[in-house]
Amino acid sequence: MIKSLSEFKQAKVQAEENPGGFWSEVAREFHWKSPWKQTLDYDFSIPEVKWFIGGKLNITENCLDRHLATQPNKTAILFEPNDPTGEVQRLTYKELHTRVCQTANMLRANGAKKGDRICIYMPMVPELAIAVLACARIGAIHSVVFAGFSATALAARINDASCSMLLTADGGFRGAKTIALKEIADEALNSCSTVNCCLVLQRTQQEVQWNFIDKWWHEELEKVDDNCSAEVMDSEDPLFILYTSGSTGKPKGMVHTCGGYMVYTAYTFKNVFQCQPNDVYWCTADIGWITGHSYIVYGPLANGSTTVMFEGVPSYPALDRFWEVCAKHKITHFYTAPTAIRALEKHPTSLVEKHDLSSLKVLGSVGEPINAEAWHWYDEHVGKHNCPIVDTWWQTETGGILISSLAGVTPQKPTFATLPLPGVQTVLLNNEGDEIEGEGEGILAIKHPWPSIARTIWGDHERYKNVYFSAYPGYYFPGDGALRDADGNYRITGRVDDVVIVSGHNLGTAPIENAINEHPEVVESAVVGFPHDIKGNALCAYVIVRDMGVDSISIEKEIREEVAKTIGPIAKPDRILIVSGLPKTRSGKIMRRILRKLAAGEYDQLGDISTLLNPEVVEEIKRQNS
Numbered sequence: 001m002i003k004s005l006s007e008f009k010q011a012k013v014q015a016e017e018n019p020g021g022f023w024s025e026v027a028r029e030f031h032w033k034s035p036w037k038q039t040l041d042y043d044f045s046i047p048e049v050k051w052f053i054g055g056k057l058n059i060t061e062n063c064l065d066r067h068l069a070t071q072p073n074k075t076a077i078l079f080e081p082n083d084p085t086g087e088v089q090r091l092t093y094k095e096l097h098t099r100v101c102q103t104a105n106m107l108r109a110n111g112a113k114k115g116d117r118i119c120i121y122m123p124m125v126p127e128l129a130i131a132v133l134a135c136a137r138i139g140a141i142h143s144v145v146f147a148g149f150s151a152t153a154l155a156a157r158i159n160d161a162s163c164s165m166l167l168t169a170d171g172g173f174r175g176a177k178t179i180a181l182k183e184i185a186d187e188a189l190n191s192c193s194t195v196n197c198c199l200v201l202q203r204t205q206q207e208v209q210w211n212f213i214d215k216w217w218h219e220e221l222e223k224v225d226d227n228c229s230a231e232v233m234d235s236e237d238p239l240f241i242l243y244t245s246g247s248t249g250k251p252k253g254m255v256h257t258c259g260g261y262m263v264y265t266a267y268t269f270k271n272v273f274q275c276q277p278n279d280v281y282w283c284t285a286d287i288g289w290i291t292g293h294s295y296i297v298y299g300p301l302a303n304g305s306t307t308v309m310f311e312g313v314p315s316y317p318a319l320d321r322f323w324e325v326c327a328k329h330k331i332t333h334f335y336t337a338p339t340a341i342r343a344l345e346k347h348p349t350s351l352v353e354k355h356d357l358s359s360l361k362v363l364g365s366v367g368e369p370i371n372a373e374a375w376h377w378y379d380e381h382v383g384k385h386n387c388p389i390v391d392t393w394w395q396t397e398t399g400g401i402l403i404s405s406l407a408g409v410t411p412q413k414p415t416f417a418t419l420p421l422p423g424v425q426t427v428l429l430n431n432e433g434d435e436i437e438g439e440g441e442g443i444l445a446i447k448h449p450w451p452s453i454a455r456t457i458w459g460d461h462e463r464y465k466n467v468y469f470s471a472y473p474g475y476y477f478p479g480d481g482a483l484r485d486a487d488g489n490y491r492i493t494g495r496v497d498d499v500v501i502v503s504g505h506n507l508g509t510a511p512i513e514n515a516i517n518e519h520p521e522v523v524e525s526a527v528v529g530f531p532h533d534i535k536g537n538a539l540c541a542y543v544i545v546r547d548m549g550v551d552s553i554s555i556e557k558e559i560r561e562e563v564a565k566t567i568g569p570i571a572k573p574d575r576i577l578i579v580s581g582l583p584k585t586r587s588g589k590i591m592r593r594i595l596r597k598l599a600a601g602e603y604d605q606l607g608d609i610s611t612l613l614n615p616e617v618v619e620e621i622k623r624q625n626s
């Protein structure tokens, strides 16, 4: 573990001068079934990246078996249920190992094998983490789909990866609601032909329909024992697929591989959070997102830490749930999203103050830029000016944290993610693609691979190349803008593409537009983000309808329903404006920049609109807005 600023600086120099040597040193502390022959080979122009070439391992042996000799009875997963009076579960490393092995055997007994894709659509219960690890145990590629996605979105993801198995539950508890997961899964499976087995966990005990491919999880578990050999995986074999939104309608299945992902998530977890042996670490994300994969499951377990899984939401049964849970379990590390902080910050601070938060040592933030107000509120009311805040910048594509301070070791700066971690060679580019030296603002890019960079988009390597390696040849292009201060600290300024981050969720505007355009009355639409107090960004949809005389209230409702059905409730636009036209260039391209300014009410920053094909629609939209 890096213990001082000078050690950090030294690690950065070593990782930059000799990446192969640096990362092979880090990788050596893991259990490899056979060692790698070459540390790194890459070419961004293909693009191709390989780490720990020829090395053989199983990530679950590193997350589980390795700790059995030293700390079998330490809590690996601490589960806090949705219902505060419900049963807390503490799974020791030994118990978790056993349950992963049993579940892995259950998957094998039902036909799963190395290389198969298994879709996981489950609530935040221990079985979700166990299912993820069980897939990894047998070398099946897990594809977790967040349980808030709709049947259409689930089906699209199952079909994209031709999954042969689906793991789901009867339902899930989420605050005061229950979500009928099995019902949604059934609807999805109507349009999926590759799934031949659906294992159903009992969670809510609600009634479900039963199909011939369905099997009860608990019944299948009874048939297997708990000895399960770990599949031998090549360092570059896929570990999982995780979908993220993009600038076209189709979600991108980012592919992460075993060796590099393990080494990098473990290394960054250890150094960024500085977890000590008796600490209790809580990341509030859902395992359906990359944050949950890397920093609820793999990173903490690879380090032998205690990781908390929370089934519920911050507002249930009351708005102090986060703080209540922190006090109840004496949480030492609390890692959440700015949108949650902004939502809680609106309420009386007595909600925080009534709980004893003295166990907290480190706070974290992820998912979007954290604004100054939220940062200071977090620091003052949660951290009591006594806890370093790590603002961690990274992506589904990067697998692990790339820019962040190390808690208590490197300096923090409010609203800045600060310095790139060792081995992460960031640059700022101007619009021409030239590197900006020193202080400045531009496009963030990375000029050398780190071990957990996604290797491809499932089934579409060409798209992987186009999205991430073509705009600025020779660099990985994450799609974010940033500014850099004189000390080299980075502050992420937001997306520079057509992805909008709403309440920490990445939403491509294109798939939402496609969904809206499905409505029979809609001719064309454009969706943009605009600033929102709590969500960070909200969505505004400009919609052209066939008949301007239609009942706009009912059409707006139908559009929202259509979006919820196709993508999920998180993608429903906050504002829908029925317009007669969209501002377009003479070549017919929609001027999204203008729509963004209009949605934000920044009428004085529209720039020259006289070159538009139809400048009059701008006035119309302004009138509608007011």
Ligand code: WTA
Pocket (backbone or CB within 6 Å): 244, 289, 290, 291, 365, 366, 367, 368, 369, 370, 391, 392, 393, 394, 395, 396, 397, 417, 478, 479, 480, 492, 494, 495, 501, 504, 505, 506
């Ligand atoms: C944004 C989440 C500013 C960014 C781990 C990135 C951030 C996108 C931060 C990836 C941060 C994430 N500061 N912006 N600390 N963390 N982002 O794939 O725009 O869900 O490109 O991964 O979130 O979102 P994703």
